[in-house]
Amino acid sequence: MNIKDELLKISANVVIDEKKANYKIIIEDPVKIFDAASSLKNLGFDHVVSVTGVDYPDKVEVIWHVSSYSVEDLKGINLALTLPVKKPERVNQNEAQGNFASKKPPVTVPSLVKIWPSAIFNEREAFEMFGIIFEGHPDLRYLLLPEEFYETWPMRKDFTYNRVNLLKYLRCLLNE
Amino acid sequence: MSEKIFNIDDLQNINVEGEKYIILQIGPSHPGSGHMRIKVWLDGDIIVKVDPDIGFVHRTSEWLSERREWIKAIPIVERIMLPDTVHANLAYVLAVEKLLGIEPPPRAQYLRSLVAEINRITSHLYGIGIFGIFLGSSTVYMWAFGDREPFIDLMEMLTGARITTSYIIPGGVRWDIPNGFKERAETVLQYMERRLKDYEDIWVKNPVVQARTINVGVLKKEDAISLGVVGPNLRASGVYYDTRKHQPYAAYPNLDFEVPTMKNGDAYDRLLIRVEEIKQSIRMIRQILKDLPEGKIIADQIYNQLNPVMKKNYEEKKRVMFPAFMIHMRPPPGEATAKVEAGRGEIFFYIKSTGDKYPYRFRWVTPSFRNLPFFTHVAVGHRLADLPTIYGSIDYFPPEADR
Amino acid sequence: MNEVRKPRDPVTGHIKALAKGFKYLLEPNRMTLDYPAETMKLPPNYRGFFTVDDKKCIGCSMCEMVCPPEAITMVPRIIGEGGKTLPAPEGEKETKGPKRTKRPVVNWGKCIFCYFCVDVCPVDAFIPTQVHDVAFEKDKDYRPSYEEYLKPPEEPYKNAKKVVSKADLKRGVSYEPAP
Structure with missing residues (x-):
């Protein structure tokens, strides 16, 4: 089985680095991600190692790192299934002020938990850290962060930990 | 069930x-x-x-590491995975080395494997001890934690610290083997082999333990694969997968070892597999000490940057000092992934560099985090009294899962 | 692996476990150090408290830059006051007159003893010791001034018996008097 040919069937955009055993497959269209993931699972990539985002000024790249336990040839491969999503424009500037960290609109991608159940906690973490809403996730709640970080998406590059705003936020909580 | x-x-x-x-x-x-x-x-x-x-001991290691120089992430990742410090250190350094394009010399590779295997034994003993106290046996808890001590002493002798060793740096390791290390290691290994027989009598084959663990918390092979469970827990369910075999790093391609697997995937198998892995680690340490190649312990790219004072120190004390490169490291733009088999399972690193002073994206997943689905699936259908058995058998370490 | 798994006959199993327990009751496997009465002499590369050699240090701030917990601060210092010169490090020219420079001070409350600073020093100016068990009475003591930092760390329990740990076939770790 030639892994490169199989991957090229799924998407034309495949980056392979044989030396580092890094395989990257980029899907541009969020609609196609579900089909691509199903074909990968049929190939033998049966579990998700990590789900994460990479934040850029204009987009968020969602990466599912998948690997295989059942197919001997694929056990040495770390495949990154990448989906770049454009960030929506910030809607209301004024509303954002006064909060602990300015509110930023989240991005939405389809959840792959139905295909890979091992992504369940990973997708929850990517959701709270990057503001990626996984549509179709059965249990999308905050996992690691405490309340004052809600909707701040701390792993995005424009996150600022502003003490003055934090105090304001805590005062708001007390008044409530 | x-x-x-x-x-x-x-x-x-x-x-x-x-x-x-x-x-x-x-x-x-x-x-x-x-x-x-x-x-x-x-x-x-x-x-x-x-x-x-989870999340009560979340320490924002990813956030911190993205705002610091590359070298400063080593102590951070170590402090997250306290029983597996060497593996966390090694996994991060492997990812950085892939970005930098540095290949450490053979002796450094062997030393990395050596200290990793010593660490694996301490990690498994930790797991066995905690499992013991969860089942109410303080004897095996005290025994296992006591028997970590000779191995921690070995780590202290080699690296200068008991737990947080910071031993592995990009390009090699920081100290060479001191005099008398090999003899001492051999004594400790013989001691451990003898003690494993004692463990068998008092704990592993004790009818009480068998009654409480056999057929408790069964994880089937298909479930283990679909839930993405890692490490000894995965192999106890019968999946033959070990990062040391399938994505070899350090000296593992040259070492002769087996990957033990079990069939049933219950709590008892998860206990047995840790005992078997200790035996394999002992075998590997013997091989490493026998075959340890001569030569430098740091890659030439780093060695050539040392100044005369540092080179003198290297020749006399076999101690690698840091050139200024370590502070001002700027790996070329690119991405790297690294996987390392730690005591509890597989550590995964994904690092993205933009050629800057700090990593652009620093992502790592720890074994305990990937073992979380155990709770949602395996415990369902059991009695509440079996929950400590299941919890203890998967060797879960909360600070490691929260990162 | 199934032969390992086979359940042991309850009677022999219990008897074997009890016999082993009884054996260790008579011959306990203690590896504890009688700490304040005995203290360990640690291996020479053990990472303990460290101080700096004022004459060797060149004030380059590399240690401050590499420190992961940012425990090191560089304090201003004038060497060679009143026209006097301090002896220069070996192989360097002596400089005349007062000179502004910097010296490192470690905040022991933050230090994690990774020894990155000791290893990054281009002139090897840090003096490592194996002292690891210093107790601080006040919060202020964690943050010494430069003059206090220059003093070598004081080891508690100076009169205690010095021992070294040794691998033991029977007990794992045993202690013998330090040479």
Whole structure:
């Protein structure tokens, strides 16, 4: 089985680095991600190692790192299934002020938990850290962060930990 | 018992509203749960649903590492995985080395494997000891924690610190083997081999232990694969997968070792597999000490940057000092992934560099985090009294899962 | 692996476990150090408290830059006051007159003993010791001034018996008097 040919069937955009055993497959269209993931699972990539985002000024790249336990040839491969999503424009500037960290609109991608159940906690973490809403996730709640970080998406590059705003936020909580 | 295969829709379908069920909060103040809370829905004393609530010891290691120089991430990742410090250190350094394009010399590779295997034994003993106290046996808890001590002493002799060694740096390791290390290691290994027989009598083959663990917390092979479980827990379910074999690093391609697997995937198998892995680690340490190649312990790219004072120190004390490169390291733009088999399972690193002073994206996943689905799936259908057995058998370490 | 797994006959199993326990009751496997009465002499590369050699240090701030917990601060210092010169490090020219420079001070409350600073020093000016068990009475003591920092760390329990740990076939770790 030639892994490169199989991957090229799924998407034309495949980056392979044989030396580092890094395989990257980029899907541009969020609609196609579900089909691509199903074909990968049929190939033998049966579990998700990590789900994460990479934040850029204009987009968020969602990466599912998948690997295989059942197919001997694929056990040495770390495949990154990448989906770049454009960030929506910030809607209301004024509303954002006064909060602990300015509110930023989240991005939405389809959840792959139905295909890979091992992504369940990973997708929850990517959701709270990057503001990626996984549509179709059965249990999308905050996992690691405490309340004052809600909707701040701390792993995005424009996150600022502003003490003055934090105090304001805590005062708001007390008044409530 | 959870006879059926895990299905993701069950999470939505379990209806736990109403007065029929008791909600029990186990933890987070450590009544046998570690620094986490396990929310359990009970029907009588049968577990209906489990919701692990983690994050009480979240230490933002990814956020911190993205705002610091590359070298400063080494102590951070070590402090997250305290029983597996060497593996965390090694995994991060492997990813950085892939970005930098540095290949460490053979002697450094062997030393990395050596200290990693010593660390694996301490990690498994830690796991066995904690499992012991969860089942109510303080004897094996004291024994296992005591028997970590000779191995920690070996680590101290080699690296200068007991737990947080910071031993592995990009390009090699920081100290060479001191005089008398080989003899001491051989004595410790013989001692451990003898003690393993004692463990067998008093703990592993004790009828009480067997009665409490056999057929408790069964994880089937298909479930282990679909839930993405890692490490000894995965191999106890019969999946032949070990990062040391399938994505070899350090000196593992040259070492002769077996990957033990079990068939049943219950709590007892997860205990046995740790004992078997200790035996394999002992075998590997013997091989490493026998075949240890001569030569430098740091790559030439780093060695050539040392100034005369540092080179003199290297020749005399066999101690690698840091050139200024270590502070001002700027790996070329690119991405690297690295996987390392730690005591508890597989550590995964994904690092993205933009050629800057700091990593652009620093992502790592620890074994305990990937073992979390155990709680949601395996414990369901058991009695509440079996929850400590299941928790203890998977060797879960909350600070490691929270990162 | 199934032969390992086979359940042991309850009677022999219990008897074997009890016999082993009884054996260790008579011959306990203690590896504890009688700490304040005995203290360990640690291996030479053990990472303990460290101080700096004022004459060797060149004030380059590399240690401050590499420190992961940012425990090191560089304090201003004038050497060679009143026209006097301090002896220069070996192989360097002596400089005349007062000179502004910097010296490192470690905040022991933050230090994690990774020894990155000791290893990054281009002139090897840090003096490592194996002292690891210093107790601080006040919060202020964690943050010494430069003059206090220059003093070598004081080892508690100076009169204690010095021992070294040794691998032991029977007990794992045993202690013998330090040479």
